[in-house]
Amino acid sequence: MRDCLKGLMEVNMKTIHVERTASKGIAIGKAYLVDKTDLNISYDTIREQDITKEISRFEAAVANSVRELEALAVKDKIFDTHLEMIKDITLYDSVVSKIKENRQNAEASLEAAIAELIEIFEGIEDEYMRERTADIRDINERLLCNLQGVKHNPFENMNEEAILVAKDLSPSDTASFNTDYVLGFITQEGGITSHVSILAKGLGIPALVGVKDILNQIEPGDTIIMDAENGKILINPDNNTLSLYEKERIHQLKRSEQLSQLKELPAITKDGRKVSLCANVGSIQDIKKAIECGMDGVGLFRSEFLYMDNTHFPTEEEQYLVYKEAAQLSGPELTIRTLDIGGDKALSYYEFEKEENPFLGWRAIRISLDLKDMFKTQLTAILRASAYGKVRIMFPMIISMEELRMAKELLEECKKELDNKSISYDKEIKVGIMIETPASVLLVEDFAKEVDFFSIGTNDLTQYLLAVDRGNNKISKLYNSFHPAVLRSIRHVIRAGHKNNITVGMCGEFASDIRAAKLLLGLGLDEFSMSYREIPEMKNMIRNNSYEEAQAVAEKVCEKITIREVYEVLGFS
Amino acid sequence: MVSQKTKVINPSGMHARPASELAKLASKCESDITIKVGEKNINPKSILNIMSAAIRCGTDIVVECSGETEKEDLAKIIEAIESGLGE
Structure with a gap:
């Protein structure tokens, strides 16, 4: 073929x-x-003679937006509302007076007018109305795009x-x-x-x-x-x-139909070593699909989606309902990773300061430990859900014992608050960390004494160990989890975990890389967590391998000092 | 000036859809129109103004019109509100 x-x-x-x-x-x-195309807004003061010009620019943008929306409204009624909003006299008056009084151009004046409107809407008690701020933001975008002559929603x-x-x-x-x-x-x-x-x-x-x-x-x-x-x-x-x-x-x-017949069978090697094949999920829908693929549990529940597909920080109740449903669905394991934003993931309703190096910046656990109330809301929601299934809590991006202890302390506070209210939760709830920074690899023996499990996040670990930005095309060839430094770190983490009787999983891309399966199996990885679609293929792989043979391969691989030699041992080029 | 009292009957109150209908209708009227909700005065030609008032189902409101076509305009607005603004 x-x-x-x-x-x-x-x-x-x-x-x-x-x-x-x-x-x-x-x-x-x-x-x-x-x-x-990116928008570029100037906040400079405009000349008096340009005031009329800016007003007509705004009027032209409104006219263009109206044309776009009229076409869209035929298919979807929501655009009827947008149409009325964009023609709105309150908005128009506000923008025009800002152009005149603040002496700013149409874009800057529009932004200011919209900001005021959003403030009014956010003050409304009715939750439905509060959520209309998303519509207001959308018309703002559309008008800005028309002012700058770029396409609104591509x-x-x-x-x-x-x-x-x-x-x-x-x-x-x-x-x-x-x-x-x-x-x-x-x-x-x-x-x-x-x-x-x-x-x-x-x-x-x-x-x-x-x-x-x-x-x-x-x-x-x-x-x-x-x-x-x-x-x-x-x-x-x-x-x-x-x-x-x-x-x-x-x-x-x-x-894939053939592989799906393995669904009910365990991921066990020919010589009897059983591993867990779990799913990385970003929604309840994902869990349902992963069950169809025969998952052993959820190894990574990306709680970010609750924050990202939202107009406000999700409330305890909102989160609790989702975690509870997830816990009930997931069976033997639901590992919830606490909020992991920053880096390339932002929120529409929270302004992040621009950072020179977002991946070395304010992200993941660092945000949670700074915004304690928000963090405790999440922890409390997770605890409440733990009454309904086997829930585990996982902290991302840990670099120090201080961070781990502070996070655990906040968790204890949440438990006490629930105790005081006599709300039930799993008192034995397991707590673990992601191993995804070089610091956590070096301190892994110490961490092993204070947590119940590790999960190796190979995407970030590779990026941080090798100092390679994974999104940068020019150096993307350097990003390679088969690098001996990454492999030895993985071995080190697994050994430290097992020495202290805790399980070690992996939830990065590497865990689903079929070429690495034998190696990871041989290193003793207990849990492989991946996109549900990869589970059947991996199960097939595990079931056709022997642990003893894999151990020998892993040992040999870890002796190698170049990527090429690693590839040779693993039998690919 | 003419005015008339009525009630909002939309189950979810004056939310986006009915507010949009009301604004569309009011904008077509020549008269100056004000809707009084308690202490608040709302300009029904502005959907943002209507929506930000968050008028719930069952709220009593007063519609005031003034201008050459005030009588016809008032009748139109009242009829639309009482028939549920297209809902």
């Missing part, structure tokens, strides 16, 4: 080779190009299945379109652990990222085959190629 495909690369069809695959699979469909015209081609996609971008329509992602920037990659894996669709110059190679509406099995993009393929790929796609569907 593969050979046939090679012979067919010809004439009009354009082929692009991609080195790294973010999420595997084959997709065939039309290209949808995402056109996104996904607006996405109303049929397509392969999304974009420069890059942020979490708020991906929240603004219907993922049911997406057959696959191709982005010009971003690495294999970027947001898009994780999203694609979760959805079980292919993604190719860091594809240089792709936006200049593809026209909207081109037919594309993305072969994320072999790292290829075929633009406007001929009919023969199309039908061959269509067959291959069907073949893959059959393969």
